[in-house]
Amino acid sequence: EIVLTQSPGTLSLSPGERATLSCRASQSVSSSYLAWYQQKPGQAPRLLIYGASSRATGIPDRFSGSGSGTDFTLTISRLEPEDFAVYYCQQYGSSPVVTFGPGTKVDIK
């Protein structure tokens, strides 16, 4: 089973700043089958990125994903107030098992 590690656990930033979130896999993720989700308190997760770098429908272009193999990054170019949330990565390259990372909380500094 592929284990995902996310860092940092918490990222404290101010609106307007750039956020860089890391997701590292214990082994190579096949075909860059890596997704990112955003979750706000009391809400279901929302898909942001799939295929490591493709934005989901309706996701602003300040969100971008990159990486391959075992190292992946979610970047938020300029934080808006609504971006403060928990972010999870998920791999789907090791069928049929799906695994999630433990999450990174982005909070207001």
Next chain:
Amino acid sequence: EVQLVESGGVVVQPGGSLRLSCAASGFTFDDYAMHWVRQAPGKGLEWVSLISWDGGSTYYADSVKGRFTISRDNSKNSLYLQMNSLRAEDTALYYCAKGTVDTAMVTPGYFDYWGQGTLVTVSS
């Protein structure tokens, strides 16, 4: 508009059973695999189970294998999770999630739509 509405979550005693349901609308239900994902209070996301578009293939996380059964009724656009031998550690918000592939032959896919979840509490 895609909608996933879960129901069936209640307080149940350890060792008990429960059946969760998910009503789907806004997409061609039998074109896609479906999943259950859970989230314990204050914790992260844990994938629970996957069922292929036709119900012919099912997969489970090791933590629930042998105790939970996923099923679907395509005529009713509905997904189910039968939960037996419940434990305290099964306490969680259970989400129904739409997959992006029809089977898990190559990849289980990611989740493009989620319900709002139904809360299962296992406690005496």
